[in-house]
Amino acid sequence: MSQPLTHDPHKTSHYISDELYRDVIAMFTDWQGDDRLVADPAERERFRMLIEKEARLLDQDNLEAWLSMFTPECVYWLPTTPNAGDPRREITISFDDRRRLEDRVYRLRTGYAWSQAPKSRTVRMVTNVEVFTTAEPGARMVRSNFLISEFRGSSTRWLNGWCGYRFVEQPGGPWLIQARQLNLIDCDQNLRNPSIVL
């Protein structure tokens, strides 16, 4: 995932490969150890602000700006089981690459996505942000909890769970999301109208 790009990930999906699946599974295995917990308040604040910004962009339906928080070759993974499982062998709620994330946004913008006509209104609360070091100095893993209140069709419901992120530092630039794993606490149960970007 850190090689120079030879293909345009907005248009073709060359980077979703065995290597990527192995990398992503490894990233999200045994990463939340106390020995890797970052105590430095400034660094913790950096990632808390990024996660709060993400929540704001999603709540404001600014999906294009939200997409720009990801690396060009990114993964957004919603497992169907609480232990995440192996996305090569199991169906996920979604395992989006860059192009499919853009498809997701494009579909919601067509005006014909009936499951979002009218659109949901959401407010997200994100808490319990913890930052963990990785083997690479320019990469951090971050965990946060979320509660999404979603209003649609005269009623409000709550979606909740926790998120794992891998942020990577860009040369001279911001930290971007390389991989995001969103774990609904009821990910293995039947879910009504999961059509917003979670």
Place this chain on the structure above:
Amino acid sequence: MSMLEQLNRYGGWPSNTPCPYDWDELIQEDRVHRLIYTDPQIFTAEMTHIFAGTWVYLAHESQIPNNNDYMTLRLGMRPIILTRDSDGELRALYNRCTHRGTTLCRFEKGSAKSFQCPYHGWTFRNNGKLSGVPWPDGYAGDFSDPKFNLAQVSRVASYRGFIFGTLNADAPSLVDWLGPIATPIDEWIDRHPGGKFRVCEANRLMYKGNWKLAYDNSADGYHVVFSHRSLLETENRLMAPNEKGMSYYKTKPDEQPMYVAYMGNGHHFKDKRPNLPKRVGGLWALESAHPGKEHYEEKFRAKYGARADEFLDLAGSEPVNINVFPNLSLLGNHIQVIEPLSVNETNTTWYGTAVVDDDNVLDGAVDDINALRMRTQEGFPNFGEVDDLSNFEEIQHGLEAIEDEWVYMHRGLGIPGRVKTHDNGVITAPATDEVFMREYIKEWKRLMKHPPNLHVRREP
């Protein structure tokens, strides 16, 4: 008269009275009454007349592959432990202790030779037989009476791995009941090497609407370009127009070789395969953008040469809707199960399937095929089904208008030469025809009219 005898005589109505409805009034040739989707009494009756009175899909054998494996599910409203018992026999045990009615097994799946009730400790072997009661000397009699063994679905049968159950002693054999729909099921299974595949988790959705709205839809070729317009536009975002996915619906779908068929006993079938190029790789050629598409395609072509298209087709979505009344659909590579929760709440669970290659006829490509196949399967539930489910919910909402009584399903009715009946009883029509709805709802009416002969069984 026992309650079960009452159910059989009076047809499952909540009170001990004859059926209050004139079914011929509710189900007409060209339309059906809103009540069949909205009336809680009719729903209650369906849970015996349909979800017990006919064969109902329970699960696939790959979900309980070994002896003692089990999963919990429901047959209608009945809580069931579906297990492959210690002797390898498939059983659908009622998941309620015979003592006080407590849910015996609270887990969704696992492996167990016996089930002990958490409430008073009664223990049952996985063949349903009571094997132990704490402090039995406190009971005057012994426990040899079969009434203390778990109730079981009286008839459980598997068709090539698809497990069905019914309580109706008068139902035909499973194979006879499947009839002509068994042919596309066979073709669907046999496109996998050795006819082998396994269930691998699911996209699990629910909607606030009656279960029949999903079954009405499952062979409907009329809704595609409207309900799924956002999907069709997205599939072709980076492609030339009318290339990918279901875009062949866009122009005169009724003049194309695809067709819809009524297959008898409530089953129906939409066959889109005739629209595809008849060559290996023809299926894959239609696939839209999926994660890993280009990488795996290039890898297969480089590594496997002439066999690449064969492998890619296995990752592609089979263009069929094989609908087995009342609750099973084979859609693409999914096994979709319709699970009624109440008159206006329904689960639709899209089980994914993976290719199995124990004999390595795929030359080591099976893992890569599945890595791609998982992603192709996630497309429709994410970008297509959610819009259908919203439309089903809006039907349920619309049907609250009680004075506007009728729902129409007459597309194609009365046009000479449009609908054809074949020698084996199969009825075919152009892809957007609603003949499949008109015919399956007749089978629904037949089942609702005639009280089923329901029985549970227990080990002797």
